[in-house]
Amino acid sequence: MNKTINQKAWFFVIPVFVLVAFNAIIPLMTVVNYAFQETFGNNVFMWEGTRWFKQIMLSERFHASLGRQFLFTFIILFIQIPLGIAIALTMPKEGIGVPICLVLMSMPLLIPWNVVGAMWNIFALPDIGFLGYSLNALGFDYNFTQQIGDAWFTTILMDVWHWTSLVVLLSYAGLQSIQPAYYQAAEIDGASRWAVFTKIELPKMKKVLTIAILLRFMDSFMIYTEPFVLTGGGPGNATAFLSIDLVKMALGQFDLGPAAAMSLIYFFIVLLVCWVFYTLMMRNEGNQ
Amino acid sequence: MAKITLKDLSHSYLKTQSSDADWAVRDVNIDWEDGGAYALLGPSGCGKTTLLNIISGLINPTKGDILFDDKMVSNLNPVERNIAQIFQFPVIYDTMTVYDNLAFPLKNRKIEEDKIKAKVHEIAEMLELSSTLNNRASGLTADGKQKISLGRGLVRSDVNAIMFDEPLTVIDPHLKWILRSKLKELHQKINRTMIYVTHDQTEALTFADQVVVMHEGQIVQTGTPVDLFEKPKHTFVGYFIGSPGMNLLPCEFKGGDVMLNGKKIETHTKVKSNNFSKTEIGVRPEFINFSSEGIPVKVLSVSNTGRHKIVDTQSQSGKIKMIAKTSEDIPSGSAFLSFKKEYTYAYGDDWIIE
Structure with missing residues (x-):
C-alpha cells in the first residue's frame, strides 16, 4: 500500500504532545534536574553528577524498603490472583445472582484509597475496632500499631480486601467468554473438573490474567495512601514501602537530591519489571 | 455400538408450557439404526441441536425416554452413554499438542499408554494429521482443528454414535467438500452410527442414507433423499427440500x-x-x-x-x-x-x- 506523505499531519499530533509534555515529561525533567544537583534554595544549584544515585544504590535504608516492597507485592499477588480466580469460578453464570455478585464485588474498588486506610485503621484498632477488639477478646495478642507482624497482617488483609475484586472481575469476564461447547466437549471427553480448569479455563483466561497480574503488580508496587493512613509506615519502619520512604525522604527530611535519584530508580524498576513480564507473556503468545 | 431409540420425547427450556410453541422438541419417536448415516435437517431454531444434546446427555429431556439397544439411558451422563460429539466450531485444547488433544479422551478413561499411542496414530493417519502430531493444536487452520475435534470422537473405538452439530460452518467452502467426502468415507470405513445436524439440504442429502426433517420441534418426515423429494409427507418438507421448492x-x-x-x-x-x-x-x-x-x-x-x-x-x-x-x-x-x-x-x- 502506498502511503501519502503529508507533513501537515504532524499538526494534529501537537495537542497530544503538549498534553504529555505538561503532565509527564516536564515534571519528570524537574526530578531529573534535582537528581544530578544539590540545592539550598534560592534557585542555586550545584552539579553533583551521579553522587545521589551511588548514595541511594548503596544505602541500606533503600535496600530495606525495596526488600519490604518486593515482599509485600509478592505476598499480595500470591494471595489475590488464586483467590480472585477461585471466587470468579464460584460466581453464578446466569440469573439474578450475576448482577448482585458483580455489584458486591465492585464495592471495594469504588472506595477512595485514604478512606480504605482510615476504615481499616479504625476497624483494626485493638481497643475499639471490631477486628482488633475481637481478636484480643479471642485471646490473640493483636496490636498493629505496636507489633510488626500484626502491622503486616493488617496491611496485607486490607489490600486483599480492597483489590481482590479486580482480579475477580477480570477472571469472571474471561470465564464468561468461554463458549459452552468447550465444556460440553470436555464432558463428552470425560475430563475431570481439574482438567477442565487447567486445560480450558486457565488457558482461556491467560490474557485477562496477564492484565490482572500487571495491574496488581504496578498498583501494589506503588502503594502509598492506604498503608500511610493505616500504619504511617510503622511501627518503626516496618511497613515503610518504597513510596512511603520516598515521601519521608523528600518532604520529611527535605533531601531533594537523593529523593529525586530514588524516584528515578524506583521508576526504572517498575518499568523494567513490567517490560520483562510483558515480553515473557507475549513471547509465549508467539510460540502458539 | 447400538441402536438408539427416542420414545415420546419432548423438551422445553421453560418451566411451564402453555402452547406447542413453548416446546423446543415435542413428541419425537424415532429409531436410529446401528451403523446408519443420518442427517437431521431443518432450519435454524427448529430443535435440531436440542435433540442432539438430548441424545448425547448434555440436556435432560422434560419428558420421554432414550434407549440404547432397548436399555434405558435417560439418567446416564455423556461419558456413560459413550457418545462422541463434534460441535459447530472446532473445540480444541489450546495448550496441548495435536497428539495430546487426540489422546485426551483416552487418558481420561485411564487407558494404557501404548494402546493410546497406537490408536492416536491410527486415527491421525486416517485424518491426515500425522505430520502435525507434535505441533501445538492452536496453530492449525480451522479445518485442521475441526479434524482434531472429529479425531477425539474417533479415537474411542467403542462409541455408540458420532454426532455432528453443523460441523462445517466455519470451514472454507472449497474445504467443505473435501471434509464432507472424508466423513462419508469414514462412515463406510468404521461403520459407526453417525448423526449429522445441518440446515443445508445439499449437505444432508449428500451425507446421509436417511434424512430426518425437523420443523418447529417435530420430526415431520424420515426417509431417503428420494423419498423426501418424490413424496413429501409435510408441506414443510415440500418447500424446504428442492430448489425451487414444492x-x-x-x-x-x-x-x-x-x-x-x-x-x-x-x-x-x-x-x-x-x-x-x-x-x-x-x-x-x-x-x-x-x-x-x-x-x-x-x-x-x-x-x-x-x-x-x-x-x-x-x-x-x-x-x-x-x-x-x-x-x-x-x-x-x-x-x-x-x-x-x-x-x-x-x-x-x-x-x-x-
Whole structure:
C-alpha cells in the first residue's frame, strides 16, 4: 500500500504532545534536574553528577524498603490472583445472582484509597475496632500499631480486601467468554473438573490474567495512601514501602537530591519489571 | 455400538408450557439404526441441536425416554452413554499438542499408554494429521482443528454414535467438500452410527442414507433423499427440500375430489375426510408440464439456470413455478399447465393425505 506523505499531519499530533509534555515529561525533567544537583534554595544549584544515585544504590535504608516492597507485592499477588480466580469460578453464570455478585464485588474498588486506610485503621484498632477488639477478646495478642507482624497482617488483609475484586472481575469476564461447547466437549471427553480448569479455563483466561497480574503488580508496587493512613509506615519502619520512604525522604527530611535519584530508580524498576513480564507473556503468545 | 431409540420425547427450556410453541422438541419417536448415516435437517431454531444434546446427555429431556439397544439411558451422563460429539466450531485444547488433544479422551478413561499411542496414530493417519502430531493444536487452520475435534470422537473405538452439530460452518467452502467426502468415507470405513445436524439440504442429502426433517420441534418426515423429494409427507418438507421448492396452492376438497378453482385435479390418492382447516395441493416444479388444456396461467418470467429453465407463472390460485428443459420453447402470455398425477398430493393441515 502506498502511503501519502503529508507533513501537515504532524499538526494534529501537537495537542497530544503538549498534553504529555505538561503532565509527564516536564515534571519528570524537574526530578531529573534535582537528581544530578544539590540545592539550598534560592534557585542555586550545584552539579553533583551521579553522587545521589551511588548514595541511594548503596544505602541500606533503600535496600530495606525495596526488600519490604518486593515482599509485600509478592505476598499480595500470591494471595489475590488464586483467590480472585477461585471466587470468579464460584460466581453464578446466569440469573439474578450475576448482577448482585458483580455489584458486591465492585464495592471495594469504588472506595477512595485514604478512606480504605482510615476504615481499616479504625476497624483494626485493638481497643475499639471490631477486628482488633475481637481478636484480643479471642485471646490473640493483636496490636498493629505496636507489633510488626500484626502491622503486616493488617496491611496485607486490607489490600486483599480492597483489590481482590479486580482480579475477580477480570477472571469472571474471561470465564464468561468461554463458549459452552468447550465444556460440553470436555464432558463428552470425560475430563475431570481439574482438567477442565487447567486445560480450558486457565488457558482461556491467560490474557485477562496477564492484565490482572500487571495491574496488581504496578498498583501494589506503588502503594502509598492506604498503608500511610493505616500504619504511617510503622511501627518503626516496618511497613515503610518504597513510596512511603520516598515521601519521608523528600518532604520529611527535605533531601531533594537523593529523593529525586530514588524516584528515578524506583521508576526504572517498575518499568523494567513490567517490560520483562510483558515480553515473557507475549513471547509465549508467539510460540502458539 | 447400538441402536438408539427416542420414545415420546419432548423438551422445553421453560418451566411451564402453555402452547406447542413453548416446546423446543415435542413428541419425537424415532429409531436410529446401528451403523446408519443420518442427517437431521431443518432450519435454524427448529430443535435440531436440542435433540442432539438430548441424545448425547448434555440436556435432560422434560419428558420421554432414550434407549440404547432397548436399555434405558435417560439418567446416564455423556461419558456413560459413550457418545462422541463434534460441535459447530472446532473445540480444541489450546495448550496441548495435536497428539495430546487426540489422546485426551483416552487418558481420561485411564487407558494404557501404548494402546493410546497406537490408536492416536491410527486415527491421525486416517485424518491426515500425522505430520502435525507434535505441533501445538492452536496453530492449525480451522479445518485442521475441526479434524482434531472429529479425531477425539474417533479415537474411542467403542462409541455408540458420532454426532455432528453443523460441523462445517466455519470451514472454507472449497474445504467443505473435501471434509464432507472424508466423513462419508469414514462412515463406510468404521461403520459407526453417525448423526449429522445441518440446515443445508445439499449437505444432508449428500451425507446421509436417511434424512430426518425437523420443523418447529417435530420430526415431520424420515426417509431417503428420494423419498423426501418424490413424496413429501409435510408441506414443510415440500418447500424446504428442492430448489425451487414444492408449489403449494390452496384448494377445496369436495366429495373425495381435489378442486383447484372449481376445476378437478387428479392427485396421487383420493381424499376421504373433509375435516381440515387448511387444504392445499402440492406439486413439485419438476412434475409440471405445459399442455393444451389444464390449469390456465399467465407466464410471468423465465430464468435459465444452464441446466434447466425455471418458469414463473401466475394462476388464479397463486403463483406456480415449473421447471422446463433448456431446449423447450416457453409460450409467452397465456398457457395451460398439467400436473403429473402420481406426484401431485393433497395436504390437509400441512400433512399429506394418503
